[in-house]
Amino acid sequence: xxxxxxxxxxxxxxxxxxxxxxxxxxxxxxxxxxxxxxxxxxxxxxxxxxxxxxxxxxxxxxxxxxxxxxxxxxxxxxxxxxxxxxxxxxxxxxxxxxxxxxxxxxxxxxxxxxxxxxxxxxxxxxxxxxxxxxxxxxxxxxxxxxxxxxxxxxxxxxxxxxxxxxxxxxxxxxxxxxxxxxxxxxxxxxxxxxxxxxxxxxxxxxxxxxxxxxxxxxxxxxxxxxxxxxxxxxxxxxxxxxxxxxxxxxxxxxxxxxxxxxxxxxxxxxxxxxxxxxxxxxxxxxxxxxxxxxxxxxxxxxxx
Amino acid sequence: xxxxxxxxxxxxxxxxxxxxxxxxxxxxxxxxxxxxxxxxxxxxxxxxxxxxxxxxxxxxxxxxxxxxxxxxxxxxxxxxxxxxxxxxxxxxxxxxxxxxxxxxxxxxxxxxxxxxxxxxxxxxxxxxxxxxxxxxxxxxxxxxxxxxxxxxxxx
Numbered sequence: 055x056x057x058x059x060x061x062x063x064x065x066x067x068x069x070x071x072x073x074x075x076x077x078x079x080x081x082x083x084x085x086x087x088x089x090x091x092x093x094x095x096x097x098x099x100x101x102x103x104x105x106x107x108x109x110x111x112x113x114x115x116x117x118x119x120x121x122x123x124x125x126x127x128x129x130x131x132x133x134x135x136x137x138x139x140x141x142x143x144x145x146x147x148x149x150x151x152x153x154x155x156x157x158x159x160x161x162x163x164x165x166x167x168x169x170x171x172x173x174x175x176x177x178x179x180x181x182x183x184x185x186x187x188x189x190x191x192x193x194x195x196x197x198x199x200x201x202x203x204x205x206x207x208x209x210x211x212x213x214x215x216x217x218x219x220x221x222x223x224x225x226x227x228x229x230x231x232x233x234x235x236x237x238x239x240x241x242x243x244x245x246x247x248x249x250x251x252x253x254x255x256x257x258x259x260x261x262x263x264x265x266x267x268x269x270x271x272x273x274x275x276x277x278x279x280x281x282x283x284x285x286x287x288x289x290x291x292x293x294x295x296x297x298x299x300x301x302x303x304x305x306x307x308x309x310x311x312x313x314x315x316x317x318x319x320x321x322x323x324x325x326x327x328x329x330x331x332x333x334x335x336x337x338x339x340x341x342x343x344x345x346x347x348x349x350x351x352x353x354x355x356x357x358x
Numbered sequence: 359x360x361x362x363x364x365x366x367x368x369x370x371x372x373x374x375x376x377x378x379x380x381x382x383x384x385x386x387x388x389x390x391x392x393x394x395x396x397x398x399x400x401x402x403x404x405x406x407x408x409x410x411x412x413x414x415x416x417x418x419x420x421x422x423x424x425x426x427x428x429x430x431x432x433x434x435x436x437x438x439x440x441x442x443x444x445x446x447x448x449x450x451x452x453x454x455x456x457x458x459x460x461x462x463x464x465x466x467x468x469x470x471x472x473x474x475x476x477x478x479x480x481x482x483x484x485x486x487x488x489x490x491x492x493x494x495x496x497x498x499x500x501x502x503x504x505x506x507x508x509x510x511x512x513x
Binding site: 055056057058060081082085088089092095103105129131152153154156158159215240241242346 | 374377379398399401402403406412413414415417418419420422423466469470485487488489507
């Protein structure tokens with residue numbers, strides 16, 4: 055096991071990470087890092103304990119911007135009633151991650167920086183126009199969250215850099231979002247396919263839309279051409295289905311224990327259609343405020 | 359390094375290895391062996407304890423991160439030498455067979471009932487999703503939790 059370094063503050067943590075680049079691994083909730091180091095999936099001489107950096111934990115609202123500190127626990131998002139109304143995709147992604155125990159420990163920053171292709175939070179944060187804030191030896195920089203992911207288990211963070219938080223846009227009205235996933239089991243499973251969608255509506259016209267996919271490419275994927283299929287008119291079954299077809303064409307899933315590539319492509323198309331439909335119902339006031347969607351998005355009339 | 363915490367209300371001050379998990383400290387340093395070492399990958403829930411009232415898997419919890427905090431283990435769920443109401447319900451319903459998952463089940467169920475005193479069956483199953491049992495088939499455990507919620511409400 056590596057040695058543990060407890061930094062005196064964020065600057066100290068960054069300085070230590072930079073001085074031990076390649077040999078130090080930040081640890082927050084520990085739910086990925088401790089397993090990785092135990093089974094030899096990650097090796098480090100040092101673990102840098104970020105948990106004393108309390109300033110990086112918590113949610114802060116500023117108009118349409120929601121700042122999510124990197125050390126915010128997944129459980130905090132899951133239980134936020136206001137967020138369930140204003141940014142339901144974030145809550146729907148948080149509530150299916152691991153178990154209650156894991157969600158109590160795991161952090162948003164850890165879920166992002168572990169860069170698992172099937173991670174729940176990235177698609178939900180991407181459709182809310184996530185911007186990453188990183189702190190490094192050369193100061194702070196911000197970039198589109200999609201640029202954080204370099205490949206399975208790899209980020210674009212520079213040596214010594216730490217993710218401080220992510221900012222998302224939460225439109226004040228006439229907008230809706232949704233996160234759905236396919237798994238073999240409802241809990242304690244990784245997404246076979248994860249899909250997030252968001253729409254903004256003026257009158258009965260979709261003015262903006264975003265679709266993001268998890269578990270079907272080496273990195274979480276924004277698919278603008280899928281979202282474009284529903285922009286410019288009322289969201290219909292046909293336009294949502296077309297978005298699904300485009301999303302399925304844009305992804306590049308692998309075959310593994312959670313499904314074949316072909317199956318995942320089919321499920322992607324279905325979940326994109328359902329997620330857009332639910333986001334539209336929310337944006338147009340046709341969905342009970344704060345109510346979460348079924349995990350796979352099957353609505354009662356659709357199941358019948 | 360020095361660690362101070364309370365476990366089931368009792369204060370402890372111990373020298374620990376910096377990389378020790380809370381599970382290591384509870385079982386091997388303090389001697390509270392009710393908390394079980396199952397998978398050590400956070401999947402089985404047998405090592406679940408409460409930290410400041412919140413359920414965590416102690417196998418993935420660095421002990422140094424809970425310095426100064428209050429830990430509750432299965433030993434703290436009942437009066438000294440006797441069963442708590444939730445534990446008694448598990449016995450009545452046959453919610454334990456081999457018993458290895460039981461401490462974690464009890465702690466997760468207790469966390470649920472404190473957070474949500476009147477859970478639905480679905481909410482009980484969701485709360486216990488991170489606790490695996492290979493014996494009972496879960497139904498008797500769920501029944502025991504639901505009955506405890508009811509009896510606490512009328513107590």
